Amino acid sequence: MEKLSFLDLAKRLLTEQKRPLSSEEIWDLARQLGYDAQVGSRGKTPVRTLGARLYIDMRDNPASPFIKTGSRPVRFFLKNMPVPFELPLLQELPLDAKKGAEKRPVARGNFLEKDLYPLLSYFASLHLRVYTRTIRLSRTDNKDYGEWFHPDMVGCYFPMEEWQTDVYELNSTLGNTAVRFYSFELKRELNFANLRETFFQAVSNSSWANEGYLVAARISDDEEFISELGRLSATFGIGIIELNPNEPDASSIIFPAARTETLDWDVLNKMATINQDFHDFIKRVKTDIQSREIRKEWYDQIFSSEELQDLFR
Structure with missing residues (x-):
């Protein structure tokens, strides 16, 4: 066939x-x-x-x-x-701005940062095969750590969804589950005015993960800005995702993240200690790996492309 x-x-x-x-x-x-x-x-x-x-x-x-x-x-x-x-x-x-083509579509309308969370969950699910969990600052016990310690959203990739059972079991027997953890720092927009602060916030918040991303719905298409954004991405390994609220399927990874194969367990433990959302996330991932059954209803809800467009009407 x-x-x-x-x-x-x-x-x-x-x-x-x-x-x-x-x-x-x-x-x-x-x-x-x-x-x-x-x-x-x-x-x-x-x-x-x-x-x-x-x-x-x-x-x-x-x-x-x-x-x-x-x-x-x-x-x-x-x-x-x-x-x-x-x-x-x-x-x-239009082609991506970093390729020297036309300007990318700009997100229209007024929206808050929190409005973008469902859009990011949709993108992470579709393009990265990642299950996400929103991390609320209100559930952090020690506010001194604040937004510079944990990201807005975390995610996990489970290879057992795509691998043959025997391959996955062999991988687990050898002591490597191949599970990957993701960190997402989300902003409404990125431009020269907030680039340094937001970028290094993403660097700080993703030190524990296999891949870290800075995400925004409006990214300046200034040629010098895109060049600097690419330089920072290449230097620190932080990926850049541009969301499109008006056309969710047109969202894209502008610069990919560098993947590290090791997790920072000390930071991961600290995050689980001070934030209940992150603790629940780690506990859920552990249970899903052990049971080999992903309880999708526990992770962030995934809306359809049409439902997401309705949210931004």
């Missing part, structure tokens, strides 16, 4: 149907026609993965055959296909 990637699947169905389709419509048709069986390793949320792959290809691949049209829902189509009707709002996603 011919194997299809998500992008191959989308291209085939758009060619056959000769009309714009949303990611949900593409996947529904794939199931009806039996094409879904040809997509390998599609994970537990294939519709989300399909939508994300399309956005990423349009954003990062100058030769992408895809374009998007409309909104709520966004539908996808093929650049080279003639159509007998007018496509409203036909457009391509």
